[in-house]
Amino acid sequence: MHARDSLDPSRSIWHFIAVHLRRYREAHGMSGQALGDVLDCDRSTVSRYESATLRLKRAHAEIIDRLWATNDMFTNLVDFADRADEGDWLLSLAEFERRATRIRMSDTSVIPGLLQTPDYARATLMAGTADDPNSALERRMSRKAAVFDKENPPRLTAFLGWAVLGQLVGTREVMRDQLAHLIELSELPQVSLRVVEKEAGAHPGLDGPFMILTVDDRDVAYTEAASRGRFLMDPFDIQEVAVRYDLISDIAAPVGPSRALLRAELEKYS
Incomplete structure (x- = not known):
């Protein structure tokens, strides 16, 4: 089973971010490598973001919001998750x-x-x-x-x-x-x-x-x-x-x- 298959967005905000990052990327027809190029990181970093083994950095969230015109959704989610102080x-x-x-x-x-x-x-x-x-x-x-x-x-x-x-x-x-x-x-x-x-x-x-x-x-x-x-x-x-x-x-x-x-x-x- 792939790591992302075990994500539960209903119980963890970081899982929620990971799941929706992948959904948005696929909806915009972008590969993991293509998104990595935009974020100036390698494909494995994008994969780790999408499996919640690496938490999305705020700077990358800001780039993603601009790229997909999400009205600061990912930036706000990351801020909210950080303020949660590891509640999960x-x-x-x-x-x-x-x-x-x-x-x-x-x-x-x-x-x-x-x-x-x-x-x-x-x-x-x-x-x-x-x-x-x-x-x-x-x-x-x-x-x-x-x-x-x-x-x-x-x-x-x-x-x-x-x-x-x-x-x-x-x-x-x-x-x-x-x-x-x-x-x-x-x-x-x-x-x-x-x-x-x-x-x-x-x-x-x-x-x-x-x-x-x-x-x-x-x-x-x-x-x-x-x-x-x-x-x-x-x-x-x-x-x-x-x-x-x-x-x-x-x-x-x-x-x-x-x-x-x-x-x-x-x-x-x-």
């Missing part, structure tokens, strides 16, 4: 995770949502500010299932800070089951879990959790804050996150020793 960020994250062929992530504060057991996830949600923890739990587990239960799950690498493993979340039983689950995941052929040990000292992972998702052969970066996430679509921004990933990779324990660290932590809850 969780929906977009789940969609990118579902479509991803590779996921790279790092977290030093909590075990990432895609790796959580239901009980661990419930404990983190109950400790937070979620208005409806049960609905939030259902969404989180649905995201996880969409990644791990599909026919060809993505290649996933996760860096976990050493403090994450020692932080008691929920009961001892919850932590025991969570650590056992991490060990099971680490044994999957497409999953690599690596621990950043205490001796590594200060490192770029302390700046906050992030993900890099490869979707339709393109990378999208995602950084997380207390109440919502932020997507980075610009190649220069994505490269900065990728450099952070590489720097953490340089200091993280290899897969085998990391699995041994997980087992050692599990023994503490036996």
Whole structure:
């Protein structure tokens, strides 16, 4: 299935922009290359605009409005989407995770949502500010299932800070089951879990959790804050996150020793 076939313009304004950009282009008999020439960009950029893997730049929206005499429609849509302040960020994250062929992530504060057991996830949600923890739990587990239960799950690498493993979340039983689950995941052929040990000292992972998702052969970066996430679509921004990933990779324990660290932590809850 092509990426644009999964767009839902009724639930995401960026999807709405992508769908209507393609419709207008085709209605005016223009190829993706022809529109790229007008925008002074390559055809792949137009394709990414139309699949919502790259968000339409305001400068390009202004050119399109002049080209097709839309009375500033695309410019206004982009402005509105920007003012929405990522209101659909969780929906977009789940969609990118579902479509991803590779996921790279790092977290030093909590075990990432895609790796959580239901009980661990419930404990983190109950400790937070979620208005409806049960609905939030259902969404989180649905995201996880969409990644791990599909026919060809993505290649996933996760860096976990050493403090994450020692932080008691929920009961001892919850932590025991969570650590056992991490060990099971680490044994999957497409999953690599690596621990950043205490001796590594200060490192770029302390700046906050992030993900890099490869979707339709393109990378999208995602950084997380207390109440919502932020997507980075610009190649220069994505490269900065990728450099952070590489720097953490340089200091993280290899897969085998990391699995041994997980087992050692599990023994503490036996």
